[in-house]
Amino acid sequence: MKYFHPVVLIALILLLASSAAGFGQVSAMPAQPELQTLPAWETYGAVQGEWLGIAVAGAGKVNGDAFADVLVGANKGGDNREGWAGLYLGSAAGLQALPVWQAIGENKGGEFGGAVDGAGDVDHNGYDDIVVGAPNYTGEAPSDQAGEGAVYLYYGGEGGPEAAATWKVEGDIQAVRFGAAVAGAGYVNGDAYADVIVGMPGFTNGDFENAGAAFVYFGSAAGLNTAYGWLDYGGQASAQFGLEVNAAGDVNGDGYGDVLVGEPYYNQDIYMDAGAVYLYLGNQFSLSNVHAWSYTGYRGADRLGTTASGIGDVNGDGCDDIATGAPGYNAEGMLDTGRVYVFYGCQNESASTLNLIPDWEFSYPQANANTGIDVSGGGDTNADGYDELLVGVHLYDDEQANEGAVLAFFGSAEGLPIQAGWMVEGNKNDTFFGFSVDGAGDTNQDGFADVLIGSPQFRYEELIKGAAFVYFGTPQTTFYYHFLPFIRR
Numbered sequence: 001m002k003y004f005h006p007v008v009l010i011a012l013i014l015l016l017a018s019s020a021a022g023f024g025q026v027s028a029m030p031a032q033p034e035l036q037t038l039p040a041w042e043t044y045g046a047v048q049g050e051w052l053g054i055a056v057a058g059a060g061k062v063n064g065d066a067f068a069d070v071l072v073g074a075n076k077g078g079d080n081r082e083g084w085a086g087l088y089l090g091s092a093a094g095l096q097a098l099p100v101w102q103a104i105g106e107n108k109g110g111e112f113g114g115a116v117d118g119a120g121d122v123d124h125n126g127y128d129d130i131v132v133g134a135p136n137y138t139g140e141a142p143s144d145q146a147g148e149g150a151v152y153l154y155y156g157g158e159g160g161p162e163a164a165a166t167w168k169v170e171g172d173i174q175a176v177r178f179g180a181a182v183a184g185a186g187y188v189n190g191d192a193y194a195d196v197i198v199g200m201p202g203f204t205n206g207d208f209e210n211a212g213a214a215f216v217y218f219g220s221a222a223g224l225n226t227a228y229g230w231l232d233y234g235g236q237a238s239a240q241f242g243l244e245v246n247a248a249g250d251v252n253g254d255g256y257g258d259v260l261v262g263e264p265y266y267n268q269d270i271y272m273d274a275g276a277v278y279l280y281l282g283n284q285f286s287l288s289n290v291h292a293w294s295y296t297g298y299r300g301a302d303r304l305g306t307t308a309s310g311i312g313d314v315n316g317d318g319c320d321d322i323a324t325g326a327p328g329y330n331a332e333g334m335l336d337t338g339r340v341y342v343f344y345g346c347q348n349e350s351a352s353t354l355n356l357i358p359d360w361e362f363s364y365p366q367a368n369a370n371t372g373i374d375v376s377g378g379g380d381t382n383a384d385g386y387d388e389l390l391v392g393v394h395l396y397d398d399e400q401a402n403e404g405a406v407l408a409f410f411g412s413a414e415g416l417p418i419q420a421g422w423m424v425e426g427n428k429n430d431t432f433f434g435f436s437v438d439g440a441g442d443t444n445q446d447g448f449a450d451v452l453i454g455s456p457q458f459r460y461e462e463l464i465k466g467a468a469f470v471y472f473g474t475p476q477t478t479f480y481y482h483f484l485p486f487i488r489r
Contacts, residue, residue: 068441083112120194133179186257249320325372379449
C-alpha cells in the first residue's frame with residue numbers, strides 16, 4: 001500500500017507579486033511564521049470516483065471537548081453513488097484516523113456531501129452541529145421532484161453527531177438544487193442560537209429561470225426552525241444566485257452576524273457570466289431585506305462569487321473581513337488565471353460597510369490556474385493575533401498537470417501582504433488539490449489554528465478516490481519552501 005505525502009525540498013521559490021493593476025516584479029519570499037510543511041493528517045476515499053474532498057469544513061467542537069473537529073464530503077461516495085460525509089474528531093494528537101460519524105445519502109446520484117459545513121450550536125446546548133447538502137436529492141414519494149435537493153442537520157453530542165438527521169428540509173421544486181451550498185450563518189439576529197444559510201441556485205423567479213434563491217433558518221432552544229426566517233431571490237435568468245452562500249462574520253462591528261451570497265453567472269452589462277457577490281447585514285430581527293453591499297466582476301466569464309467567505313480579522317481592527325474568488329478572470333494576456341479580492345470590514349453600521357473597490361487582490365501568474373476556486377479564512381495559524389487567508393488554485397501546474405496548490409497569506413496590522421507566506425502543492429497529475437479549503441480550527445489544542453484541504457481527484461492505491469489533508473499551525477520561523485512528491489511505503 002502506498003501513501004502519498006507532499007514533502008519538502010529545501011529550495012526557495014519565487015512568487016510574482018500581485019497588485020490591483022496586475023502582477024508585480026519577482027521577489028524572494030521573506031522568512032516568517034508559517035504552517036507546517038507536511039500534512040499532520042490525511043484521509044482517502046474508499047472507491048474509485050468517490051470525489052472525497054469535494055467539500056471540506058471546520059466543524060467546530062461537535063462533541064463539546066476542547067478540540068476542533070472537521071467534516072469531509074464525497075458527493076459520489078457510497079455503494080450506489082448516493083454521496084457520503086464523515087466527521088473526524090480532534091484530540092491532543094490531532095485528528096483521529098477514522099470518522100466518529102458517517103452518513104450516506106438517501107438516493108442514488110443525490111450528491112449527499114456535495115456541500116458541508118459546521119452549523120454552530122443551533123440549540124445552544126454546548127455542542128456544535130453540522131449541516132450537509134444533497135443538491136440532486138429526489139424523494140421517494142410520488143409528489144417528490146427530481147433534483148429538488150435536500151439539506152440535513154445533525155445535532156452534536158458527547159459521542160459526536162447523532163446517527164440520523166434530526167432536521168431535514170427539501171427543495172420541493174424540480175431541479176432547483178436546494179443545498180448546492182450550505183453554511184453556518186453565525187448569529188444573524190444576535191441571539192444565543194446559531195443560524196444556517198442554504199442556497200438554491202436552480203430556483204425560477206417569475207420569468208427568470210435558474211435565477212436562484214437563498215434561505216436562512218434560525219436556531220432556537222428547540223433546534224433549527226423548519227420554516228425559513230429570511231429569503232432573497234436572484235433577478236436574472238441563469239445567474240444562479242445562491243450557488244455560493246457563507247457567513248461573513250460581523251463586518252460592521254454591530255454585534256450581529258452577516259452573510260454572503262454568490263451569483264457567479266450574473267451578466268454585468270455586455271459581460272456574460274461576470275458574476276457578483278452580495279452582503280446582507282444582520283440585525284436584531286433577521287437580515288436586511290436588501291443587500292447592503294455588492295461587488296460584480298467586470299470581465300466576461302470572471303464568475304466572481306463562485307466562492308465567498310468571511311475570513312476573520314486579518315488586519316486586527318476589530319471587524320471581520322471578506323474574500324471572494326473569480327476563477328475565470330484573465331490577467332496579463334493569460335486566460336483563466338483567476339483572481340481573489342479581499343474587502344476589509346469596518347466599525348460602521350451604515351450600508352457602506354465595505355469599500356466599493358477591493359482592499360487587496362491576488363492572481364497566481366499562470367494561465368488556466370483558476371486562482372480562487374475556493375477561499376476561506378484560516379484562523380490564526382501562528383497565534384500572532386491576526387487571521388490568515390487561504391486561497392485554492394486547483395488547476396495549478398508545476399511538474400504535474402492540474403496538481404493544484406493552496407496558498408496562505410498571513411494577516412498583520414497592515415493587512416494582507418502581496419506575497420503568500422506558505423504554499424503546498426498536490427504533486428500528482430490532476431489531483432485538484434485545493435478545490436476546497438477551510439480553516440480547521442485548533443484540532444490538537446496547541447494554540448495554533450490548523451488548515452484543511454480537499455483534493456477530490458487525488459489518486460490513492462492507483463485509483464482516483466479523492467483525499468483530504470490537515471496541516472498544523474506553528475510559530476516556527478522558516479523560509480518559503482517548494483514541495484516535491486515522495487512515496488512512503
